[in-house]
Amino acid sequence: KAGVTQTPRYLIKTRGQQVTLSCSPISGHRSVSWYQQTPGQGLQFLFEYFSETQRNKGNFPGRFSGRQFSNSRSEMNVSTLELGDSALYLCASSLGTGGVQETQYFGPGTRLLVL
Amino acid sequence: AQKVTQAQTEISVVEKEDVTLDCVYETRDTTYYLFWYKQPPSGELVFLIRRNSFDEQNEISGRYSWNFQKSTSSFNFTITASQVVDSAVYFCALSERTGGFKTIFGAGTRLFVKA
Numbered sequence: 001k002a003g004v005t006q007t008p009r010y011l012i013k014t015r016g017q018q019v020t021l022s023c024s025p026i027s028g029h030r031s032v033s034w035y036q037q038t039p040g041q042g043l044q045f046l047f048e049y050f051s052e053t054q055r056n057k058g059n060f061p062g063r064f065s066g067r068q069f070s071n072s073r074s075e076m077n078v079s080t081l082e083l084g085d086s087a088l089y090l091c092a093s094s095l096g097t098g099g100v101q102e103t104q105y106f107g108p109g110t111r112l113l114v115l
Numbered sequence: 116a117q118k119v120t121q122a123q124t125e126i127s128v129v130e131k132e133d134v135t136l137d138c139v140y141e142t143r144d145t146t147y148y149l150f151w152y153k154q155p156p157s158g159e160l161v162f163l164i165r166r167n168s169f170d171e172q173n174e175i176s177g178r179y180s181w182n183f184q185k186s187t188s189s190f191n192f193t194i195t196a197s198q199v200v201d202s203a204v205y206f207c208a209l210s211e212r213t214g215g216f217k218t219i220f221g222a223g224t225r226l227f228v229k230a
Contacts, residue, residue: 033218035220042220042221042222042223043206043220043223045217045218045219048216048217056216056217058217088158090158090160092160102148102210102216103150103162103165104162104218105162106152106159106160106161106162107159108157108158108159109158109159111158
C-alpha cells in the first residue's frame, strides 16, 4: 500500500505570496491532518479534515486554510506569507473512524522557505 | 488540557549503549492514547508504537521497549544496544477525546548515536 504523499517537497516563496500544498492519504484513509514543524515551536496541529469537512482546528490565524476533496486528498493554503511561515509542513492520514485510538501515518513533508 | 513533556532535548551515546527517552504527559481524560514517533533526517515521522490508557503492559519490539506507568504519567522508551541508524528525533504524543481527538506532540528528543 502506498504511503502518504505530499507535493511539492520543497518550495521557496517571497513574503506576501500565497502557497498551496497538497497531500494524498493512504488508500482507504478518510482523515487528513496537517501540522507545522518549526525549530522554535515544534510540531503544531493546524487542522483535520474528514469527509470534506474540517473536523478540528488548531490555533493558527485565518491565513491558514485547507480543504478536502471527495477522494480524501487534501490541500492547505497559506495566504500573505510571512517569514515566520517558513517550516516543514507535514500531512498525516488515518482511517477517520473518529475514535481516539487513531494512529496517524505521516508523509515526507513539504519544506517551505519564505524569503 | 493535554500536555506532553520530553525533558531531554538531546542525548548522545556511543553505539551499543542502552538509552532511555523520557516522556511525561498530562491529561484529564480517562481514555487516551500515547504514541512514539521517530523522525530521521529525511523528515518523515515514522510510527513506532501506540498504547491505550487501559493497557499498562510493557512492550518489547526487538531492541525497542516501552514502559507505561499511569501512576507517574510516564511513557518511556528504551533502545537497547543502540545503533548509528537510531540517530533521529523521537517524539512522544498524546491523543485524548477532549478537544476532538487532537494529537499533541512533545518537543522531541534528538538522539545521536556515535560509532
